Amino acid sequence: MRGLATFWFRFRRNRAAVVGAAVLFVVVLAAIFGPWFYPVDPFDMVGRPYTVPLDQFPLGTDVAGRDILAGILHGARISLLIGLLASLAATIVGVTFGAIAGYYGGRIDDLLMRTTEFFLTIPSFVLAVVLVAIFQPSVTTVTVAIAVVSWPSVARLARGEFIAHRDREYVQGCRAIGMPDWEIILLQIMPNALPPVIVVASLMVATAILTESGLSFLGLSDPNLVSWGYMIGVARTALRTAWWMAAIPGLMIVITVLAINLIGEGLNDALNPKLRK
Amino acid sequence: MTSARFLGLAMAALLAGTAVTALADEPRRGGTLTYTYHPEPTALSTVATTAVPTALISTKIYEGLIEYEGAAMTPVPGLAESWEISDDQLTYTFKLRPDVVWHDGEPFTSEDVKFSIDVIAKGYHSRGRTYFGNVEEIETPDEHTVILHLSAPVPYLIRAFQAGETPLLPRHAFSDEEIAEERVRQAEIMQAPIGTGPFKLQEWNRGSYIILERNEDYWKEGKPYLDQVILRVIPDGAARAIAVERGEVDLAPMTALPPPEMQRLGGLPHLVSSQEGSEGLGPIMWLEVNLREAPLSDKRVRQAISMAIDRERLVDVIWYGNGQPARGPVVSGNPNHFDASLEPFPYDPEAAEALLDEAGYPRGDNDVRFTLTQNFLPYGEEWVRQAEYIRQQLRGIGIEVTNQSLDMGGWLQRIYTDWDYDFTSNFTHNYSDPTIGVQRAFISTNIRQGASFSNSMNYANPHLDDLFHQAAAMPDGPERKAIWDEVQQILREDLPVIFLIEIGYTHIWNERVHGLITNGISMYSNWDSVWVE
Numbered sequence: 001m002r003g004l005a006t007f008w009f010r011f012r013r014n015r016a017a018v019v020g021a022a023v024l025f026v027v028v029l030a031a032i033f034g035p036w037f038y039p040v041d042p043f044d045m046v047g048r049p050y051t052v053p054l055d056q057f058p059l060g061t062d063v064a065g066r067d068i069l070a071g072i073l074h075g076a077r078i079s080l081l082i083g084l085l086a087s088l089a090a091t092i093v094g095v096t097f098g099a100i101a102g103y104y105g106g107r108i109d110d111l112l113m114r115t116t117e118f119f120l121t122i123p124s125f126v127l128a129v130v131l132v133a134i135f136q137p138s139v140t141t142v143t144v145a146i147a148v149v150s151w152p153s154v155a156r157l158a159r160g161e162f163i164a165h166r167d168r169e170y171v172q173g174c175r176a177i178g179m180p181d182w183e184i185i186l187l188q189i190m191p192n193a194l195p196p197v198i199v200v201a202s203l204m205v206a207t208a209i210l211t212e213s214g215l216s217f218l219g220l221s222d223p224n225l226v227s228w229g230y231m232i233g234v235a236r237t238a239l240r241t242a243w244w245m246a247a248i249p250g251l252m253i254v255i256t257v258l259a260i261n262l263i264g265e266g267l268n269d270a271l272n273p274k275l276r277k
Numbered sequence: 278m279t280s281a282r283f284l285g286l287a288m289a290a291l292l293a294g295t296a297v298t299a300l301a302d303e304p305r306r307g308g309t310l311t312y313t314y315h316p317e318p319t320a321l322s323t324v325a326t327t328a329v330p331t332a333l334i335s336t337k338i339y340e341g342l343i344e345y346e347g348a349a350m351t352p353v354p355g356l357a358e359s360w361e362i363s364d365d366q367l368t369y370t371f372k373l374r375p376d377v378v379w380h381d382g383e384p385f386t387s388e389d390v391k392f393s394i395d396v397i398a399k400g401y402h403s404r405g406r407t408y409f410g411n412v413e414e415i416e417t418p419d420e421h422t423v424i425l426h427l428s429a430p431v432p433y434l435i436r437a438f439q440a441g442e443t444p445l446l447p448r449h450a451f452s453d454e455e456i457a458e459e460r461v462r463q464a465e466i467m468q469a470p471i472g473t474g475p476f477k478l479q480e481w482n483r484g485s486y487i488i489l490e491r492n493e494d495y496w497k498e499g500k501p502y503l504d505q506v507i508l509r510v511i512p513d514g515a516a517r518a519i520a521v522e523r524g525e526v527d528l529a530p531m532t533a534l535p536p537p538e539m540q541r542l543g544g545l546p547h548l549v550s551s552q553e554g555s556e557g558l559g560p561i562m563w564l565e566v567n568l569r570e571a572p573l574s575d576k577r578v579r580q581a582i583s584m585a586i587d588r589e590r591l592v593d594v595i596w597y598g599n600g601q602p603a604r605g606p607v608v609s610g611n612p613n614h615f616d617a618s619l620e621p622f623p624y625d626p627e628a629a630e631a632l633l634d635e636a637g638y639p640r641g642d643n644d645v646r647f648t649l650t651q652n653f654l655p656y657g658e659e660w661v662r663q664a665e666y667i668r669q670q671l672r673g674i675g676i677e678v679t680n681q682s683l684d685m686g687g688w689l690q691r692i693y694t695d696w697d698y699d700f701t702s703n704f705t706h707n708y709s710d711p712t713i714g715v716q717r718a719f720i721s722t723n724i725r726q727g728a729s730f731s732n733s734m735n736y737a738n739p740h741l742d743d744l745f746h747q748a749a750a751m752p753d754g755p756e757r758k759a760i761w762d763e764v765q766q767i768l769r770e771d772l773p774v775i776f777l778i779e780i781g782y783t784h785i786w787n788e789r790v791h792g793l794i795t796n797g798i799s800m801y802s803n804w805d806s807v808w809v810e
Contacts, residue, residue: 043668048594049594063662064666234662236658238515238535240515240519241538
């Protein structure tokens with residue numbers, strides 16, 4: 001309890017982070033309950049195309065007469081879902097790699113780190129494009145592709161933390177009483193190594209949302225689902241005649257990614273107080 | 278000759294409206310015409326595929342035996358400087374020009390013509406059998422005479438010698454093995470063409486551009502006017518429009534731009550927007566359906582799908598009014614063959630649902646009757662929007678649809694070679710006669726693996742085949758018209774494809790370009806009299 005209270009106290013001191021959290025909260029609420037309160041299918045041709053916002057429909061219609069508000073609400077689900085799942089998967093894989101490499105060192109470390117470096121040498125967006133293009137775009141392949149290009153940075157970070165901890169006295173104490181390796185890794189070092197990882201993972205969500213948007217802008221999204229990047233891609237053909245079609249989902253991406261970044265900053269303040277000094 | 282061409286030019290100028298100054302100006306020699314079309318061609322010969330991107334560029338490189346002038350497509354001399362048709366219409370004698378050479382310098386002879394008809398057109402072109410199925414023997418008494426002997430009259434045969442329809446290919450570019458093993462479509466010449474046309478391939482930088490340069494040895498004195506014809510590959514529709522607007526690209530033929538941009542560009546003073554010059558094509562769009570498996574093998578299911586689509590809405594919203602709902606396989610603009618008694622297809626989702634219930638496909642889990650995969654032509658954003666609209670409409674009647682996007686090569690492979698699809702959007706050209714443009718998609722003898730825009734559906738109806746055969750051997754008149762009416766009614770009832778829209782082609786070009794509109798297939802003409810200021 002006390003730990004949480006301290007965390008909140010420190011987090012709260014960063015005003016921007018609080019604002020970010022509030023904004024993200026609203027976006028998440030909209031994603032979860034929006035389609036329920038506003039039950040319009042984002043692919044349904046509900047009216048004339050190119051109607052301006054605040055006329056017949058709150059945010060107007062797109063090039064095929066589809067409700068943009070419905071697209072924003074349904075798109076929020078996909079964008080957030082892919083962002084969260086991809087980051088979660090990347091964190092789990094990255095921490096596992098990093099923990100094993102950092103804890104055991106030696107040949108295992110070499111093997112795992114060379115693998116990681118292999119991924120780090122390829123520009124991540126290009127790799128994501130290639131992966132999605134090969135395996136046909138769908139929610140699963142997009143999520144997996146983003147996770148695949150995101151985990152190496154987490155692995156490097158986790159490895160550093162584990163190397164820093166593995167020879168500390170408390171770890172040696174654990175070894176002395178015969179505690180198995182997995183227990184040391186999971187129950188002893190992990191809680192101490194996790195805070196910086198959480199900060200990086202939170203920022204990764206923002207990057208994942210951007211990557212997903214970039215992919216769907218290029219037409220590499222699940223063709224059966226709406227996402228914000230897809231909406232921008234559709235509006236692209238009408239950029240000269242109806243700029244707001246692209247601007248609205250674009251603004252949503254900016255707001256959400258900014259909010260997540262602010263939260264990441266706040267988490268950093270709250271979890272790594274020493275770094276500030 | 279010259280006066281006829283001048284007349285064509287003047288007509289084009291008048292039609293174009295703003296280009297009236299062309300009347301005063303003499304054609305100028307030199308310069309470059311840059312056009313854009315998406316997607317990039319997969320090959321440079323219509324023998325490989327008759328898809329629009331390929332037909333657009335290959336018709337500048339290859340020629341047919343004769344040429345055509347005006348919207349009515351009047352045959353005029355070309356590579357054949359004269360021809361005679363016997364009174365019984367069974368013998369065609371062509372006299373070839375003696376001074377023609379291929380792009381590689383070899384002389385063009387009657388052997389090449391015989392080879393192009395006998396081996397290439399008959400064996401590989403999607404309409405080759407329609408044209409030349411009755412050709413029993415091709416005689417070449419000397420190097421510059423070709424005689425076709427027919428078993429029965431083919432009234433539309435004289436229209437078959439267009440560059441895109443029956444391109445003339447050099448016999449010496451194919452090895453005997455390639456011909457014997459039927460590897461003509463894989464031959465090197467499909468990618469590195471050797472023709473007789475006014476332009477020859479200079480460079481093909483895949484994914485970026487194709488440059489054609491003037492054929493200095495072209496047989497027409499003083500032609501072509503242009504030094505170069507360049508195709509610029511610009512995958513993004515909005516970027517294509519901007520390139521045209523800024524003058525980086527001179528021409529966007531055959532609705533190559535997204536409709537909203539076409540509307541905007543059409544209003545700009547330095548651009549000309551025209552729907553003329555496609556009278557001989559008659560483009561029609563449909564959903565091509567694989568009939569090999571249930572549930573699409575059931576006629577009632579196809580009728581239900583047809584009734585779930587609001588064609589008026591499709592034309593208005595997705596295509597910005599560029600076209601009109603199709604009423605059957607023949608476009609309504611064809612005065613001689615269209616059955617005017619045909620009503621528009623009904624839009625009635627409720628009746629569609631009743632039909633699906635009756636066919637034995639009730640709504641099951643999650644209200645879904647069955648699931649289908651939809652492919653679509655990779656020709657641009659409108660095709661994706663249309664696929665999304667159709668998916669929504671079919672969902673409404675309980676058919677779950679998954680959209681799958683493919684590139685041009687993948688699409689051709691899947692639809693015409695693998696036959697592995699449920700349904701896909703597609704469009705073909707009617708041409709001036711249904712025997713040419715309609716029959717090929719529905720006659721059972723055209724279920725040919727690998728032949729693009731053939732009968733991929735596996736539709737076989739012996740009675741219909743019989744009607745096609747009858748109509749093919751008959752001159753136009755009330756009797757032939759009655760056969761075509763019956764064909765249209767059968768296809769409307771059977772729906773081996775779901776007819777959607779008669780597309781209207783719009784060409785947009787910079788006003789510095791002159792002489793583009795010459796006949797009913799202007800974009801498939803060789804552009805030898807096109808010039809730029």
